Amino acid sequence: MSLKRSNLCLSADVTTSSALLRLADACGPHIAVLKTHADIVGDFTARTAAALQALAARHGFLVFEDRKFGDIGHTVQMQYTGGPLRIADWAPITNAHIFPGPAVVASLEAAAAQVVSAAVCSRRTEITGGDDGAGRGDGGSDAEPASDPTGFFDAAVVPPPAAEEEYGEEHEHEDAATRARRAHLAAHQIAESPLDRSARKASVVSIATTISATRESLSTSPSALAAAGPASPESLAALGPPPMARGLLLLAQMSSADNAFTPAYTALCVAAARKHRGFVMGYVAQEGLNEVHEGEGEGENDNFITMTPGVALPPRGQEEHGGVTGDAQGQRYNTPWRVVVERGCDVVIVGRGIVNAEDPAEEAQRYREEAWTAYLARVRAHRP
Ligand code: 5BU
Numbered sequence: 001m002s003l004k005r006s007n008l009c010l011s012a013d014v015t016t017s018s019a020l021l022r023l024a025d026a027c028g029p030h031i032a033v034l035k036t037h038a039d040i041v042g043d044f045t046a047r048t049a050a051a052l053q054a055l056a057a058r059h060g061f062l063v064f065e066d067r068k069f070g071d072i073g074h075t076v077q078m079q080y081t082g083g084p085l086r087i088a089d090w091a092p093i094t095n096a097h098i099f100p101g102p103a104v105v106a107s108l109e110a111a112a113a114q115v116v117s118a119a120v121c122s123r124r125t126e127i128t129g130g131d132d133g134a135g136r137g138d139g140g141s142d143a144e145p146a147s148d149p150t151g152f153f154d155a156a157v158v159p160p161p162a163a164e165e166e167y168g169e170e171h172e173h174e175d176a177a178t179r180a181r182r183a184h185l186a187a188h189q190i191a192e193s194p195l196d197r198s199a200r201k202a203s204v205v206s207i208a209t210t211i212s213a214t215r216e217s218l219s220t221s222p223s224a225l226a227a228a229g230p231a232s233p234e235s236l237a238a239l240g241p242p243p244m245a246r247g248l249l250l251l252a253q254m255s256s257a258d259n260a261f262t263p264a265y266t267a268l269c270v271a272a273a274r275k276h277r278g279f280v281m282g283y284v285a286q287e288g289l290n291e292v293h294e295g296e297g298e299g300e301n302d303n304f305i306t307m308t309p310g311v312a313l314p315p316r317g318q319e320e321h322g323g324v325t326g327d328a329q330g331q332r333y334n335t336p337w338r339v340v341v342e343r344g345c346d347v348v349i350v351g352r353g354i355v356n357a358e359d360p361a362e363e364a365q366r367y368r369e370e371a372w373t374a375y376l377a378r379v380r381a382h383r384p
Contacts, residue, residue, distance in 0.1 A: 001032045003060065003235055003239060004029075004061075005368075007347045007348060007371050008368045008371050008372075009031065009034070009035050009307060009348065009349040010024075010027050010033070010034050010035065010350060010351075010354055011309065011349050011351030012024060012027075012035065012351075013037055013040065013351045014040075014355060015040055016041060017041055017043050017044060017047075017048040017051075020036070020044075020048065020052070021052065023355065023360060024055045024059075024061075025055055027361050027364040028056075028059030028060075029059055030361070030364040030368040031368070032061055033061055033347060034056065034063050035065075035066050035349060035351075036063060036064070037066050038065055038085050038087070046086065046089075046090075049086070049089065053216070056241075056242060057216075057241040057242065059236070060239055062093055062242055063091050063093065064091065064093035064094065064249070065094045066095060067079070067087055067096075068097060069094070069095070069096035069097065069108065070096065070097035070100055070104070072100055072104075073103040073104055076108055076111075077107050077111040080112070081114075081115055088111060088115040089115065091246075092243075092247060093246075093248075094108075095250065096108060096251065097251045098251075098269055102272040102275070105272050105275075105276050105279070106276070108279070109248070109278075112246035112279065116244055116245065116246060119244060120244055216243065247280070248276075248279050248280050249282050249307060250273055250280055250283050251269070251284050252269035252283040252284065252285040253283075253284070253285040255308075255310025255331060256310075256330045257330045257331075257332055266285070269289075270283075270291075277300075280304070281305055282306055282346075283304060283305075283306050283307070284306075285306050285308065286308060287339075287344055288306050288346070289304065289306065290304055305346050305347060306344065306347070307345070307349055308348055309351070310331060310332050310334060310339075311333060311335070311336055311339060311348040311349060311350050311367075312333040312334075312350065312352075313336070313353060313366065323335050335370075336367065336370045336371040336374050337370070337374045340371060340375050340377075344378070346375070350364075354367060
């Protein structure tokens with residue numbers, strides 16, 4: 001965030017892969033996070049995910065799949081790691097409700113740990129084995145995406161012909177990542193998806209299993225910032241690809257009118273977050289929920305990030321007419337200043353305000369400036 005001077009999350013609520021990738025590429029320089037609803041993208045495949053990861057590494061943003069898990073632990077594990085979307089493979093951030101009980105958090109955490117360790121382990125195996133992936137992953141930029149986002153599919157993930165020829169239906173020809181993934185699926189009794197099978201048939205080498213390994217750093221913690229100051233190609237390159245880590249946001253409050261979230265429920269979310277500080281990175285909420293204790297020995301301070309949807313600015317040039325208050329379907333909007341300075345939120349989530357703009361990149365820049373100005377104002381006033 002500080003490197004890019006951005007606390008903006010773009011909610012890329014579009015229905016095709018090409019629109020998603022085009023938006024991600026155009027707005028990428030202005031955003032810290034890109035939020036997806038993969039299940040509204042009609043042609044979302046592992047290729048879309050891989051292309052998204054390539055863009056995330058190139059522009060230095062994190063991908064947040066707004067899946068809103070809410071089921072028993074066993075089911076959410078399968079939804080997170082399997083099915084047609086394989087969210088855990090490509091989304092460093094996702095979110096969950098805790099209305100089924102706090103076990104949902106522990107279950108997602110265990111699934112994430114397994115996916116991360118399988119990917120890191122398989123990648124290490126590949127590197128040790130000296131495959132052509134050496135030098136990728138940790139800051140590498142193999143298969144540099146083409147400038148046309150729709151062309152990313154081919155450039156980013158389709159392996160060279162030699163690999164295609166080697167690749168067949170037989171499992172013994174699988175690469176290490178695929179074997180690890182298969183073992184993981186077997187351990188969870190999750191069937192290989194049709195997407196996998198067709199991908200294998202099409203000789204696109206284990207896309208779903210190696211995406212993370214090739215597009216995320218093997219490190220599970222962020223690189224130290226190599227440079228301060230505005231983002232530049234050099235400083236972003238020094239940052240490297242996103243670390244191979246997974247984090248969870250708890251849905252503690254919602255933006256929609258007359259929702260059923262009560263203060264008592266929000267308090268349960270805070271309690272669950274505190275029990276899982278290594279996995280829960282924060283909340284989707286309408287206000288900051290951190291408790292900071294003055295002085296030593298007063299208990300562990302909270303350091304959770306608050307990401308806030310329901311944010312919109314008045315149309316450019318019409319600022320004096322006041323803000324947009326909502327849509328016709330219960331959404332309620334606040335300005336970046338209101339949520340960041342007055343309510344203590346950290347990251348503003350903006351969807352239609354940017355997506356429907358004539359020039360989404362220009363509008364993203366406007367939101368970014370407003371939100372970052374508000375963030376600096378709050379931080380400089382030493383407010384939590
Ligand atoms: P909008 O176009 O800026 O209204 O989109 C907001 C996005 O944030 C959209 O993807 C919602 O699903 C998401 N959202 C929300 O609007 N309010 C909430 O409380 C939560 C998520 Br949680």
